[in-house]
Amino acid sequence: xxxxxxxxxxxxxxxxxxxxxxxxxxxxLVPAAADDTATLYxxxxxxxxxxxxxxxxxxxxxDLLGRALRxxxxxxxxxxxxxxxxxxxxxxxxxxxxxxxxxxxxxxxxFREDMTALAVIPPDEYLxxxxxxxxxxxxxxRLLADGWAYAVxxxxxxxxxxxDIYFDVSRDPRFGAVSHLDEDGMMAVFxxxxxxxxxxxxxxxxxxxxxxxxxxxxxxWDGGSLGWGRPGWHIECACIAIDHLGVPIDVQGGGSDLxxxxxxxxxxxxxxxxxxxxxxxxxxxxxMVGLDGEKMSKSRGNLVLVSTLRRDGVDPMAIRLALLARxxxxxxxxxxxxxxxxxxxxxxxxxxxSGNGGPVADQTIxxxxxxxxxxxxxxxxxxxxxxxxxxxxxxxxxxPGAPGVLARALDALLGIRL
Ligand SMILES: Nc1ncnc2c1ncn2[C@@H]1O[C@H](COS(=O)(=O)NC(=O)[C@@H](N)CS)[C@@H](O)[C@H]1O
Ligand SMILES: [Zn+2]
Numbered sequence: 206x207x208x209x210x211x212x213x214x215x216x217x218x219x220x221x222x223x224x225x226x227x228x229x230x231x232x233x234l235v236p237a238a239a240d241d242t243a244t245l246y247x248x249x250x251x252x253x254x255x256x257x258x259x260x261x262x263x264x265x266x267x268d269l270l271g272r273a274l275r276x277x278x279x280x281x282x283x284x285x286x287x288x289x290x291x292x293x294x295x296x297x298x299x300x301x302x303x304x305x306x307x308x309x310x311x312x313x314x315x316f317r318e319d320m321t322a323l324a325v326i327p328p329d330e331y332l333x334x335x336x337x338x339x340x341x342x343x344x345x346x347r348l349l350a351d352g353w354a355y356a357v358x359x360x361x362x363x364x365x366x367x368x369d370i371y372f373d374v375s376r377d378p379r380f381g382a383v384s385h386l387d388e389d390g391m392m393a394v395f396x397x398x399x400x401x402x403x404x405x406x407x408x409x410x411x412x413x414x415x416x417x418x419x420x421x422x423x424x425x426w427d428g429g430s431l432g433w434g435r436p437g438w439h440i441e442c443a444c445i446a447i448d449h450l451g452v453p454i455d456v457q458g459g460g461s462d463l464x465x466x467x468x469x470x471x472x473x474x475x476x477x478x479x480x481x482x483x484x485x486x487x488x489x490x491x492x493m494v495g496l497d498g499e500k501m502s503k504s505r506g507n508l509v510l511v512s513t514l515r516r517d518g519v520d521p522m523a524i525r526l527a528l529l530a531r532x533x534x535x536x537x538x539x540x541x542x543x544x545x546x547x548x549x550x551x552x553x554x555x556x557x558x559s560g561n562g563g564p565v566a567d568q569t570i571x572x573x574x575x576x577x578x579x580x581x582x583x584x585x586x587x588x589x590x591x592x593x594x595x596x597x598x599x600x601x602x603x604x605p606g607a608p609g610v611l612a613r614a615l616d617a618l619l620g621i622r623l
Pocket of ligand 2: 248249286442467
């Protein structure tokens with residue numbers, strides 16, 4: 206699947222220290238790259254209601270990680286999927302009287318535009334689930350053959366004797382190592398996040414769907430020995446990460462609503478398929494962005510869309526700055542004040558940088574690098590630039606080259622083009 210144009214990344218003298226991130230699984234601050242190449246798998250959108258500010262916060266966060274890694278001298282291999290087949294997408298298309306493929310195509314186009322406007326560097330590989338379905342069949346067959354998965358009769362399927370395939374979580378001794386939830390904690394969110402705990406015939410209520418036999422009115426693909434149907438959600442990300450990056454990957458990224466079941470299950474499936482003891486060296490999660498007191502979500506419909514703000518003339522760089530003003534691991538509620546503060550900050554930075562001199566910028570650039578390398582601490586990074594800007598605007602500065610080198614650093618490190 207086509208991604209979007211890569212923004213120009215200016216060269217900045219010097220480099221960042223080793224980039225460390227907080228790993229959800231261990232709770233530790235760990236290097237985001239094990240060697241001179243970092244493999245990043247960041248879960249992509251399910252293409253409807255794109256691109257709301259929660260989505261944008263997530264992709265800007267992992268863009269920041271990619272930029273900091275590059276600046277530290279690490280090569281980044283970045284893969285992202287699109288869940289362009291899934292129950293919520295089919296339901297939304299049904300609700301709006303649209304063909305689900307048309308809905309997905311339209312929303313993916315909007316997502317590409319919004320990512321481009323927000324100066325998000327595209328993944329090296331951008332894989333739709335639909336185009337990847339043929340690559341999911343053999344792995345699911347292998348999980349069945351190896352006893353990790355089992356068939357459950359699907360009496361409501363269109364074909365006689367059809368079965369759905371489930372992953373047996375009780376086979377995985379490390380199940381729960383990502384989320385650290387107990388069974389009650391898992392059951393509390395499993396159903397609302399795509400799970401079917403009460404499905405007749407499952408061995409364990411938390412077992413995850415790997416392959417769904419064709420039902421009337423649903424799209425279907427040839428699953429070989431699995432029969433006609435479509436893949437489950439978690440196996441898609443596990444297979445795409447294995448096929449395009451190899452496991453263990455350095456970072457599995459996404460919002461914190463993916464910790465369970467999605468990242469727990471993708472990790473279980475990938476470990477079962479690859480024999481690797483771990484799926485990702487670090488699981489990195491974006492906190493939830495809310496509106497009107499609740500997490501922004503498609504089901505609630507309390508969304509602020511990037512494209513709406515852009516259409517209303519909001520500078521995408523102000524949107525990006527508003528997102529960077531929060532620590533990526535915090536949950537927070539979006540208000541107009543967030544945007545006003547970001548627009549104010551952008552104006553201040555622009556006027557400070559438009560002069561023909563300023564205090565030497567080296568210390569500021571070092572402070573930005575140190576902050577980003579410390580678990581992507583963007584609020585601290587922005588505060589360092591604020592200090593340079595207010596010093597410049599109040600006392601000026603003697604270094605004629607400072608504005609230029611700092612502007613390039615803000616572009617390369619923060620993705621803020623002034
Ligand atoms: N309110 C929110 N705040 C922060 N991140 C969010 C919010 N809502 C969704 N996200 C994140 O945005 C990304 C895309 O969300 S999504 O469109 O629902 N798609 C999915 O979660 C799946 N397609 C992942 S394979 C996910 O990482 C999700 O965790
Ligand atoms: Zn995913």
